[in-house]
Amino acid sequence: MVHKADLVIIGVSVGLAVGILLASLVFFGIRWYRRRAHLRKCANDNSASTLPIRRNGVDTSNILSESFPNSVTVKVSTYPAKTSPLSKWNKNGKEQLASASGLPRYSYKDIQKATKNFTTILGQGSFGPVYKATMPAGEVVAVKALASDSKQGEKEFQTEVSLLGRLHHRNLVNLVGYCVDKGQRMLIYEYMSNGSLASFLYDEEKPALNWEERLQIALDISHGIEYLHDGAVPPVIHRDLKSANILLDHLTRAKVADFGLSKEEVYDGRNSGLKGTYGYIDPVYISTNKFTMKSDIYSFGIILFELITAIHPQQNLMEYVNLAAMSSDGIDEILDKELVGECDPEEVRSLARIAHRCLHKTPRKRPSIGEVSQAITKLKQRRLVREDSTMSFASEEFSGVVGCIELQQDQLKKMTSIAES
Numbered sequence: 374m375v376h377k378a379d380l381v382i383i384g385v386s387v388g389l390a391v392g393i394l395l396a397s398l399v400f401f402g403i404r405w406y407r408r409r410a411h412l413r414k415c416a417n418d419n420s421a422s423t424l425p426i427r428r429n430g431v432d433t434s435n436i437l438s439e440s441f442p443n444s445v446t447v448k449v450s451t452y453p454a455k456t457s458p459l460s461k462w463n464k465n466g467k468e469q470l471a472s473a474s475g476l477p478r479y480s481y482k483d484i485q486k487a488t489k490n491f492t493t494i495l496g497q498g499s500f501g502p503v504y505k506a507t508m509p510a511g512e513v514v515a516v517k518a519l520a521s522d523s524k525q526g527e528k529e530f531q532t533e534v535s536l537l538g539r540l541h542h543r544n545l546v547n548l549v550g551y552c553v554d555k556g557q558r559m560l561i562y563e564y565m566s567n568g569s570l571a572s573f574l575y576d577e578e579k580p581a582l583n584w585e586e587r588l589q590i591a592l593d594i595s596h597g598i599e600y601l602h603d604g605a606v607p608p609v610i611h612r613d614l615k616s617a618n619i620l621l622d623h624l625t626r627a628k629v630a631d632f633g634l635s636k637e638e639v640y641d642g643r644n645s646g647l648k649g650t651y652g653y654i655d656p657v658y659i660s661t662n663k664f665t666m667k668s669d670i671y672s673f674g675i676i677l678f679e680l681i682t683a684i685h686p687q688q689n690l691m692e693y694v695n696l697a698a699m700s701s702d703g704i705d706e707i708l709d710k711e712l713v714g715e716c717d718p719e720e721v722r723s724l725a726r727i728a729h730r731c732l733h734k735t736p737r738k739r740p741s742i743g744e745v746s747q748a749i750t751k752l753k754q755r756r757l758v759r760e761d762s763t764m765s766f767a768s769e770e771f772s773g774v775v776g777c778i779e780l781q782q783d784q785l786k787k788m789t790s791i792a793e794s
């Protein structure tokens with residue numbers, strides 16, 4: 374005979390279980406819904422591919438037609454031409470310096486103040502030191518002070534600034550101002566609070582990037598390069614793509630830095646006279662001295678392998694990659710240890726296949742950056758679809774369990790009423 378008290382306890386427990394299950398169902402339902410929304414957004418991203426609308430005509434708001442007749446016609450879709458927040462500074466009383474590029478030009482004194490007399494150093498590159506600067510309106514920027522022994526004259530510098538000032542994309546570290554004053558030349562960029570991709574991959578004190586973040590970073594970089602190669606008119610070849618030139622914002626979204634800068638002489642570690650960085654340089658460029666878009670694709674392939682393995686190209690990355698290529702699952706052996714067991718090996722192999730194509734020894738057999746972007750997007754979408762179906766399966770299972778519990782509750786109610794009568 375079932376006691377009334379026991380029935381109450383059973384009823385309460387079952388009620389609690391149902392409550393927990395319903396809460397879980399709501400939680401998973403929300404996650405599932407968000408995934409679907411994200412998937413849809415991804416598909417839209419892909420179709421837009423963040424490429425700007427190309428215009429062959431002259432955008433009068435943006436183009437310096439006297440100095441560059443028919444030359445630069447970069448049009449922006451994701452970064453519509455708008456007043457730079459920095460230009461407010463100029464308007465608000467500071468000396469308004471005429472700028473041929475349309476970018477705000479600052480005096481040496483302005484920058485000196487914003488960098489606390491050049492004490493806020495972020496790092497040192499081959500061009501010179503980079504400082505963090507806080508502008509009066511509160512905007513934080515990065516100031517790249519170009520070495521003063523550069524052979525580049527002021528006019529050439531202005532030309533470079535004019536060209537760079539027209540390249541705007543959400544996956545490029547955009548130029549927001551400059552300074553030519555007192556023999557100094559400085560470029561002012563948007564500030565990237567998470568520093569370089571290289572620091573995330575190689576500095577012990579930085580947290581490891583997970584697989585999802587790495588895939589997103591690969592896609593962001595490809596979109597940045599796609600803008601330079603296919604969106605900018607005339608196209609821009611980066612010439613120095615490397616993980617140190619990929620900067621991450623506060624959400625670890627990636628932007629390509631240092632594009633369009635004419636480096637006068639770069640010491641690449643072994644081949645002086647070549648432009649670029651040892652480990653990332655296309656071997657075909659070394660033998661022919663001809664730098665093409667496909668040389669950028671080669672460097673991008675190296676970055677993809679850095680994302681997979683966290684092995685630096687100057688630490689024999691390619692030797693490991695070539696060894697791994699000898700077996701179909703060889704890449705698993707050189708996967709970054711932070712990712713082992715944390716990602717789908719099939720996805721890693723797919724990304725490695727894309728990277729291998731970028732490194733093809735015949736440049737014309739390497740994919741275009743558009744093809745690379747598409748391949749990475751597909752890889753990301755397949756992953757979302759898989760997760761999506763796992764979620765649907767989980768929610769179906771939950772519905773089944775809830776159904777069973779409801780049935781049991783009904784039976785319990787019946788038993789209780791029998792016991793009471």
Ligand SMILES: Nc1ncnc2c1ncn2[C@@H]1O[C@H](COP(=O)(O)OP(=O)(O)OP(=O)(O)O)[C@@H](O)[C@H]1O
Pocket residue numbers: 495496497498499500501502503515517546562563564565566568569613617618620630631
């Ligand atoms: N916009 C920025 N926001 C934040 N940090 C930056 C920015 N630009 C550069 N840095 C940091 O400043 C340092 C030097 O950068 P820079 O681009 O001058 O050199 P590099 O890319 O490391 O080397 P190289 O000049 O040889 O290509 C790097 O540590 C980089 O992370």
